[in-house]
């Protein structure tokens with residue numbers, strides 16, 4: 001259901017490579033201190049992090065963008081500012097602290113504990129998770145004793161959300177509106193409600209955000225969508241990966257809402273194999289310039305491409321299978337004869353490692369200027385040889401969650417390509 005904004009929208013994303021003006025990130029923090037060898041895989045991390053280094057490297061990324069005049073909004077800060085609004089605090093806590101989430105007999109006590117916290121600490125727990133260890137020793141209502149005895153002190157009253165680092169996935173700005181994504185894996189389900197609170201109540205967004213599709217307060221069933229699959233490339237086109245994470249049930253509903261709301265004219269669907277290394281389209285394909293993309297050929301060559309346009313009732317959607325390769329369909333939508341394609345660098349072994357380490361996951365700051373991990377030396381070299389300016393950030397720790405500069409950013413305001 002499309003919700004029109006009540007005041008003038010300030011944000012919108014009109015391409016993948018036009019000048020970036022404003023972006024949402026989420027710094028590593030408490031949630032990453034919660035990662036251990038025994039829980040990290042359940043939390044969708046392949047390893048534990050040296051958190052202090054990850055924080056420094058992330059700060060380096062933020063500084064690089066700010067130095068180029070880009071407004072960088074940080075999620076812990078935005079959430080804390082949202083929680084300053086009493087109505088927002090009540091809205092969010094009454095949805096988070098329920099018998100289903102924290103347990104009957106505990107909800108009231110935990111709510112009282114959280115109600116006493118300042119907004120910054122509360123935001124930290126909402127993103128970083130609340131463990132029984134965090135409660136004061138003398139805070140021991142019977143329900144808490146039960147958790148402590150049952151779990152050996154390791155259970156969480158609120159789950160840690162380390163994948164908020166990847167702001168790309170939780171919500172997606174598509175031209176003048178946003179999607180509130182129902183994420184695929186349970187470890188990420190709680191992220192979208194936090195973003196709904198921010199977009200609904202934070203003074204920068206309240207009343208000025210149009211929601212195309214998705215609502216974390218609704219059960220979406222098999223309709224799952226993650227922003228790493230969603231690319232508003234310009235020219236009225238949205239490219240969406242149909243991947244491990246984003247389903248046809250979600251893509252077709254979003255397409256319909258975009259057509260009805262005149263948000264887009266066509267959706268190009270990239271049907272991908274389902275695998276962790278290529279969990280989203282942006283792990284194997286990103287745009288680097290008006291006419292340059294980077295791809296991991298092993299997966300891109302397997303993509304089946306479909307185009308969806310509006311159709312009259314009773315079908316509403318006109319779905320066509322494309323004969324041309326995916327990259328050529330994207331080029332056509334951009335009004336180009338072809339895209340210059342930069343494949344992941346190195347021999348077959350190195351290129352597989354570089355894809356795994358987010359070598360194809362570039363964030364364009366403007367046409368032809370991208371941010372990439374330093375470790376992907378061979379891919380970055382090929383991009384430079386093609387005339388792309390590559391700004392490197394350190395990927396040693398940040399990359400352990402399997403995402404690069406594209407995944408770690410949600411553009412809020414980006415120009416069309418001129």
Ligand SMILES: NC(=O)NCCC[C@H](N)C(=O)O
Nearest residue numbers: 044166228280401402403407
């Ligand atoms: N767009 C992206 O590819 N995001 C990376 C998400 C990584 C995260 N650990 C996940 O598995 O969901």
